[in-house]
Amino acid sequence: MEFESLTLTPFTATIVFVLAVLAGHRYRAVWKAEGPRWQLWLYGIVAALGLMLLGFLPLDV
Template identity: 65%
Template sequence: MREKNVTDFTLTPAIATVIFVLACLSGYQYRRVWKNEGPKWQLWVYGLMAAGGLLLLGFKPLTV
């Protein structure tokens, strides 16, 4: 059985950039739905996507 290495749990800069852009777009959509008093389910979807993306970036190490 292969041992897990630290490099198995890292993000490349390109993937991190994509996640960051998606989290920003989700946050923008969250704010737009909130300001227009849109459906609550959309608030949950966009909010969880934005929060999940930013938490992932905050706690996963990046490779250089």
């Protein structure tokens, strides 16, 4: 598999961005409410992976 061919379309990047923002918002809400740790991990990992995808994969414009 060639990693050079991995790119994000603008639509896909928008979807990933929205999911990362929503996961970050849920992370903060659970953190403030001192909720279950598994939810913190779940939302934190989803937000981090989404932002890493946006940061390291180029856009196919």
